Amino acid sequence: MTVLNDAFRANAREVMARYPQPRSALLMVLHAAQEELGYVSDDVVREVAEIFDLKAADVEGVVTFYTMYKHKHPGKFLISVCRNLSCMINGADETIAAMQETLGDPNQTTDDGLCSWETVECLATCHWAVAAQVNYLDVPYLTPDRAKKLVDDLRAGRTLDEVLTELRAAKSLQEAGSAAAQRSGGV
Numbered sequence: 001m002t003v004l005n006d007a008f009r010a011n012a013r014e015v016m017a018r019y020p021q022p023r024s025a026l027l028m029v030l031h032a033a034q035e036e037l038g039y040v041s042d043d044v045v046r047e048v049a050e051i052f053d054l055k056a057a058d059v060e061g062v063v064t065f066y067t068m069y070k071h072k073h074p075g076k077f078l079i080s081v082c083r084n085l086s087c088m089i090n091g092a093d094e095t096i097a098a099m100q101e102t103l104g105d106p107n108q109t110t111d112d113g114l115c116s117w118e119t120v121e122c123l124a125t126c127h128w129a130v131a132a133q134v135n136y137l138d139v140p141y142l143t144p145d146r147a148k149k150l151v152d153d154l155r156a157g158r159t160l161d162e163v164l165t166e167l168r169a170a171k172s173l174q175e176a177g178s179a180a181a182q183r184s185g186g187v
Contacts, residue, residue: 003043004033004051012051023052026062030069039070067120075109077154079117080133081142086126091143095130098144102151115151134160139167 004012012029016022029051033044040063049056063069070078081099083092099117100106109116125131128140132147137160139150146167153163 001043003037004047008036009051026052030063034069038073073109074116075113077115077134079115080120081117082123082131083119084122086129087131090129092130094144095142095147098147102148114155137164
């Protein structure tokens with residue numbers, strides 16, 4: 001079964017041509033495939049390997065090394081919660097527990113196909129601990145209450161832009177930031 005169309009293949013070859021070593025474009029082409037299909041399936045791995053004249057195992061090695069590539073469809077909204085040091089000090093365990101209570105186990109898509117969630121090691125926004133992202137867009141100060149509200153709003157059909165705008169609003173950030181400072185002892 002072919003999953004990548006001719007236009008995708010032509011674009012991939014165009015990207016590859018920009019580099020002295022065509023393999024240098026592999027990450028970009030895999031991102032494009034994931035963007036188009038929602039995840040990187042075994043068929044995508046095989047077809048990308050053909051485009052690059054590589055073994056499927058070589059492409060699979062790249063896909064399994066980088067956590068940004070998903071092996072099954074994560075749903076419409078992928079929520080990533082940081083669990084690195086700054087976030088753990090600021091309550092990531094509680095936020096993670098709230099995510100599990102609200103959405104179930106990590107790396108599983110809800111039955112309605114709407115959400116999945118995962119933990120990640122660092123989102124490089126320690127000043128917003130507990131840092132999170134939805135579909136790779138930053139969500140500052142994800143407390144357990146804010147996590148539940150985030151999911152409730154998405155389930156209610158609000159757009160991601162609306163939800164993120166509200167979570168990033170000055171008043172919302174001030175309240176969440178104050179709570180984070182209290183948890184960490186004012187650090």
